Amino acid sequence: MDNLRLKFSKTGRAIYISHLDLMRTMQRAFFRAGLKLKYSEGFNPHAQISFALPLSVGTASCCELMDFRLSEFMSLTEIPFLLNKALPEGISVLEAYEPQTKFKDIKWLDVDGAFEYDGRSADDKVSGLMDFFSQNSIIIPKKNKSGISEVDIAPSIKSIEFDSSGSFVRLKAIVSAQNPTLNPELLVSALEHLAPELAPDFGAFTRTQLYDCDMNIFR
Amino acid sequence: MPKLTALKKRMCDMDKKLLRILPKVQKPARYTGGEYNQIIKDKASVDIRMALCFPDTYEIGMSNLGIRILYGIINEMDGVWCERVFAPWGDMENEMRSNNIPLWALESGDPLAEFDAIGFSIGYEMAYTNVLNMLDLAGIPIRSKDRPELTPLVFAGGTSCCNPEPMADFFDLCVIGEGEDADRELLLLLREAKKTGMSKKEFLSEAAKIEGIYVPSLYEPVYNEDGTLKELRTLENAPEYVTRRIVTDFDGSYFPVKPVVPSTEIVHDRVTLELFRGCIRGCRFCQAGFVYRPVRSRNVNRLINQGIDSLENTGYQEITLSSLSTSDYRSLNGLCDGLLDFCIPKSIGLSLPSLRADNFSMELMDKVHQVRKSGLTFAPEAGTQRLRDAINKNVREEDILSTCRIAFEGGWNNIKLYFMLGLPTETAEDVLAIGGLAMKVLSAWKSYSSNKSKGINITVSTSCFVPKPHTPFQWEAQVDMDEYRRRVALLRGNMRAKAITYNWHDADTSFVEAVLSRGDRRIGTVIEEVWKNGGKLDSWSEYFSFERWMTAFKKCGLDPKFYACRERPFDEVLPWSRIDIGVKPEFFRHEREMCYKGLLSPDCRKKCENCGAVLLMKGGRCDG
Numbered sequence: 001m002d003n004l005r006l007k008f009s010k011t012g013r014a015i016y017i018s019h020l021d022l023m024r025t026m027q028r029a030f031f032r033a034g035l036k037l038k039y040s041e042g043f044n045p046h047a048q049i050s051f052a053l054p055l056s057v058g059t060a061s062c063c064e065l066m067d068f069r070l071s072e073f074m075s076l077t078e079i080p081f082l083l084n085k086a087l088p089e090g091i092s093v094l095e096a097y098e099p100q101t102k103f104k105d106i107k108w109l110d111v112d113g114a115f116e117y118d119g120r121s122a123d124d125k126v127s128g129l130m131d132f133f134s135q136n137s138i139i140i141p142k143k144n145k146s147g148i149s150e151v152d153i154a155p156s157i158k159s160i161e162f163d164s165s166g167s168f169v170r171l172k173a174i175v176s177a178q179n180p181t182l183n184p185e186l187l188v189s190a191l192e193h194l195a196p197e198l199a200p201d202f203g204a205f206t207r208t209q210l211y212d213c214d215m216n217i218f219r
Numbered sequence: 220m221p222k223l224t225a226l227k228k229r230m231c232d233m234d235k236k237l238l239r240i241l242p243k244v245q246k247p248a249r250y251t252g253g254e255y256n257q258i259i260k261d262k263a264s265v266d267i268r269m270a271l272c273f274p275d276t277y278e279i280g281m282s283n284l285g286i287r288i289l290y291g292i293i294n295e296m297d298g299v300w301c302e303r304v305f306a307p308w309g310d311m312e313n314e315m316r317s318n319n320i321p322l323w324a325l326e327s328g329d330p331l332a333e334f335d336a337i338g339f340s341i342g343y344e345m346a347y348t349n350v351l352n353m354l355d356l357a358g359i360p361i362r363s364k365d366r367p368e369l370t371p372l373v374f375a376g377g378t379s380c381c382n383p384e385p386m387a388d389f390f391d392l393c394v395i396g397e398g399e400d401a402d403r404e405l406l407l408l409l410r411e412a413k414k415t416g417m418s419k420k421e422f423l424s425e426a427a428k429i430e431g432i433y434v435p436s437l438y439e440p441v442y443n444e445d446g447t448l449k450e451l452r453t454l455e456n457a458p459e460y461v462t463r464r465i466v467t468d469f470d471g472s473y474f475p476v477k478p479v480v481p482s483t484e485i486v487h488d489r490v491t492l493e494l495f496r497g498c499i500r501g502c503r504f505c506q507a508g509f510v511y512r513p514v515r516s517r518n519v520n521r522l523i524n525q526g527i528d529s530l531e532n533t534g535y536q537e538i539t540l541s542s543l544s545t546s547d548y549r550s551l552n553g554l555c556d557g558l559l560d561f562c563i564p565k566s567i568g569l570s571l572p573s574l575r576a577d578n579f580s581m582e583l584m585d586k587v588h589q590v591r592k593s594g595l596t597f598a599p600e601a602g603t604q605r606l607r608d609a610i611n612k613n614v615r616e617e618d619i620l621s622t623c624r625i626a627f628e629g630g631w632n633n634i635k636l637y638f639m640l641g642l643p644t645e646t647a648e649d650v651l652a653i654g655g656l657a658m659k660v661l662s663a664w665k666s667y668s669s670n671k672s673k674g675i676n677i678t679v680s681t682s683c684f685v686p687k688p689h690t691p692f693q694w695e696a697q698v699d700m701d702e703y704r705r706r707v708a709l710l711r712g713n714m715r716a717k718a719i720t721y722n723w724h725d726a727d728t729s730f731v732e733a734v735l736s737r738g739d740r741r742i743g744t745v746i747e748e749v750w751k752n753g754g755k756l757d758s759w760s761e762y763f764s765f766e767r768w769m770t771a772f773k774k775c776g777l778d779p780k781f782y783a784c785r786e787r788p789f790d791e792v793l794p795w796s797r798i799d800i801g802v803k804p805e806f807f808r809h810e811r812e813m814c815y816k817g818l819l820s821p822d823c824r825k826k827c828e829n830c831g832a833v834l835l836m837k838g839g840r841c842d843g
Contacts, residue, residue, distance in 0.1 A: 013253035016241055018483065021484060031531075058241065058247070086534070202238070
């Protein structure tokens, strides 16, 4: 079958499965589900699968996308059912469909986050966080191959809201998914560098939705 | 119920702490559980909880077939939940210690102290410090005498328990031999003991009646003035000898066709089929070749079905065959054909380790390696025919060279040769002959290679011979480290061809291993001392410290050379003398004499030499 797309979530204990391990895990799950992935031709055949945006270890998601091809026909409603019986805890297929789009058209993504403050009131942080992230430019050092460079993350944050909830602050943000990619963890490291008093003791994130450049939901 | 609330709260706290730690450590998926095929049971419906511990990392432990078998078979018991525990890597250990997180089991996340039984599977001596470290990380006292309660019961099994004495002070009991039946009987007895309120002491004397169970506290070592053992005195009604336990119906015995599939890469990330236990060869240095006797095989059709079921249940794209000498499986061709019929259309790879050079079939290799031509590996073990005969390694130089010729004609260009240095009776001539053999392989390539443009890689590796208990060489002295290094240097100086790469194993680990393998109960204090000074993960070069071991020996007033480099007379009481391994001591003695005469013994299929192991079959036959 021609190009198909899988939408799946990766939560709970599965958030620690790395990108490379996820590729292996998916291939094995397809095999266990009796779904035959199409392999490339050549000396070292590999399954034709590709993921939209690699997810960093420790981040959860309910909108992961993976494209794949099958060598045999299979009904689209059957695929999630078969796969969900074959996947490890924490990975769950939500939908399989024929895509009309290409991954390169993904531009923005919705991120939910929780900032935990140990022994400090989270309520006090909300307005400070709002002010900090509404700045026109937030320049932080970023490690890359040639050493450390500076990067302005402000243009990569389309919107961000904070809301206190007891011992932690909830955040909802729309950030740039690619070109450039904003890893949500940089929101925490920006605080650590520039406003340590606002930096949480721990931040956890979940991807919730993907959009194209016109903010249409990406499918 | 205030107690339950407190427990729940603590669990939440731990989870919260873990959530923060996991993103900081290397390969966190090793610590989370949740893999496909893991077994989750309702805590309310079980009355025995067992932690199956492997004293090394997740990647090593999850590759271990013994762990897969025991995990499956124990979980088949009603009312028993068996979970997995591995040693954390150093970064994780630091985080656990600084955040007060006790070692937990992967399935439930519950700390080990809550379990009824904590069983370690120990395959190699260098893991001993990990056992102590894991108990300590769990907050459990490391010494048996400091654990007065019945539970958690701390015990061990695995090949290292062939000599249980070095770890005798730490374990409540040891399972000698195969755990399939003994572990289940032990857990049933533990259930009974919990119900009837038995004391630990009462339980242990009952457990000692189970065949294959060695209770160290029922044997008291008495020493001579020269430091050798005078006797291992039996206390109370301890059995004179503990006979190694085996599975008599191996063909019909449990095999895990639904193993846990790790979500992160492990060392042997594939389906492993077990063809047979035991070995017909009787190489005199090889502990495995004696302590798994008698030979018991699995039916070829059963194996094919187990292979297919395992592949379908795991989704693995690779399957391998496991045994001590794959070539000696009688229906190897039929097995490969049956598996390949399933594997080839699905692009599943089949690999064949442990092939012998003498009856090596190129056709078989060609069939199996349809996609890639990986390297060929031979283990001649010694350089001259004289020494190969002395160690009963039934491989002839012409066999190796003719196999190489076929391989080179078939386009192979990567050969690995494994040898040991320091074997009994070894001379300089034997050492130099290793280089000579490598040169002959090289010239075979020059004469017969079908594709010389790609060049050739010959890798020669040597390790330092470690005499092991329950082998014909159990009385031998290990060559001291300076002598070993001298032999390495001698060989290095005589292997100069560009196509030959020479790797040698470092002497330090082999020396410590030699002490631990044949140590007595006093060695336990050294292991504890090493661990107290930070020793752990000793099979990893980044953690092993020779200095730390030597300092500990000194502090404990023990000379490591007394254990490693001293030839022991036949009449000396050996620390493992209470263990009846199945093979008779007289057989080992005879085989050692044959070594010094330079004589071969026939393999078990040519002629049964009456080693004694068949008696373990209780009337069943040996498939040697």
